[in-house]
Amino acid sequence: MPNDTEILHMLFDTALNAALPDGKFNGCLPPKPKGRTIVLGAGKASARMAAAFEEAWGRDGGTCEGLVVTRYGHAVPARSIEIVEASHPVPDEAGLQAAGRILALARTAGPDDLVVCLISGGASALLSLPAEGVTLADKQAINRALLKSGAPIGEMNLVRKSLSAIKGGRLAASIGQAQLVTYLISDVPGDDPSSIGSGPTIPEPVDPDAALAILRKYGIAVPAPIVEAIRSNAVREVPAGGAVHMLATPKMALDAAAAKARELGLTPLILGDALEGEAREVGRVMAGIARSVLMHGEPAQAPCVLLSGGETTVTVRGQGRGGRNAEFLLSLALALKDQGRVAAIACDTDGIDGSEDNAGAWFDGTLFESARAKGIDLEAHLDGNDAYTAFAHLGRLVVTGPTLTNVNDFRCILIRP
Missing domain, CATH: 3.40.1480.10 (MOFRL domain)
Structure with a gap:
């Protein structure tokens, strides 16, 4: 004993073994598209998710391409999906570049294509593409302040969405008429898909006043241009979403x-x-x-x-x-x-x-x-x-x-x- x-x-x-993505795609794969299969992803588990998806998708001859960003030291080998690394929990230039490339790749999707998004905890920091009027340095400073404030992850992610050009359903909005399927590994209480990685593919209206109230609540001062950028980045029309599958949860x-x-x-x-x-x-x-x-x-x-x-x-x-x-x-x-x-x-x-x-x-x-x-x-x-x-x-x-x-x-x- x-x-x-x-x-x-x-x-x-x-517990760790139960949370790995290996074998979890079986039974929840979409039909093969007429066009391309584009895999996009971010998070601390996203590289392992990409490798597991490739294995499952390729069993009957399926092919794919794409780009996934994970935390430094978390990459794994993949055959056709590019894996890049960036900083977490404070965003860096590598994450900024990766997020820009992911958004650009999503915009190439056509109506016959399938876009597969692999999102896990950590995607909020790794997909660091600031909204217009916000710099990477601005996001880094606000992120550091939030990490020290004791704010729960849900409040942190709401602020992150308000500062982002890709989170809060904005990635979903960029794919046009392509089919979208999202696979998630949950790191948030309650497993709310819109909170996992700040929901880049989960359509959601973002209230700028709520984000600003959180910053005030924790005494985090931001300059007037950032306040204006947050207000200008509000989601007025909620884009269409796609199928969502939860691969692993707490x-x-x-x-x-x-x-x-x-x-x-x-x-x-x-x-x-x-x-x-x-x-x-x-x-x-x-x-x-x-x-x-x-x-x-x-x-x-x-x-x-x-x-x-x-x-x-x-x-x-x-x-x-x-x-x-x-x-x-x-x-x-x-x-x-x-x-x-x-x-x-x-x-x-x-x-x-x-x-x-x-x-x-x-x-x-x-x-x-x-x-x-x-x-x-x-x-x-x-x-x-x-x-x-x-x-x-x-x-x-x-x-x-x-x-x-x-x-x-x-x-x-x-x-x-």
Whole structure:
């Protein structure tokens, strides 16, 4: 029987495998068109999606062409679809050039052509084609401010759409009469297609006043020309959309982990796939649920695992090397107060927790003993948004490298009798 640490990593790996696009196109491919099949895409999982689509499309002789942009280090080999890399989470010139090329390629589609769009989390930053009157530097500055503000991903993406020439259904509007099919890997709470990658192919009217209200809400000042650009970029007429298929979602990943837990003799309880809020506050709430299991056997009997997904946020106040999953985990551990019957793991399924090199972190019943032995003040690290450093010193980071998928955060709390 694997130990607690091995179980935590096993359940995380199971969730990751369930979120990969491989084999997911079977049964949801459109008919072959008379003309070209043009594949366009963006996101941290888009290169793996492109390779999987090529394999499925080519089984009966189908051919395709196209361009996909992914994060640096996330490219995979593809036969006929060009894969380029750009910066995430802050856009760069490479993303700007890729987005321009993708929009130009979409405009070449004719009525006999099929346009296939592959979108996953990260597309918002990677498709960085500013609206008229907005520069790349403007978008970078606003994006950095939003990342530090603690704004939830839905609000961030609404602002991004208001600054974009390609998001919020604008890519769909550019393909004219061609057939459009969109495949998504969801990294947003609720799996709203218009929020995944800021919905470049999902028709949606964008209210400029709502975007400006979000910027005011978080105290992000923008110059008058940017305000005017946001107002001028409003979508007045909603373009036609196409078929949408969801290849992987947070719930699919949690269901796979739950099934694996049952195989290991553990009772799984999925607390939700769309949990949001401040990472440290969510950690305290989860600690309360864990204590209820230990004291009352509710809402589940130990041995059990509490599983959850979604995307927490961190309002940055300290100068540490944070990451929302590491911050959640450290808050959880401190709220449990050296409870030796609990182990936990929290990771971003894209392999990057915040802006560091780890997917997340884990702890078991020896955490506080190890911290005392090394003179590590866990509370001080939490206060300084420095959970990464604490777990690094304790050898409890989870480092996966690029996972080539992205279904948001995976949290697992293992509780023993």
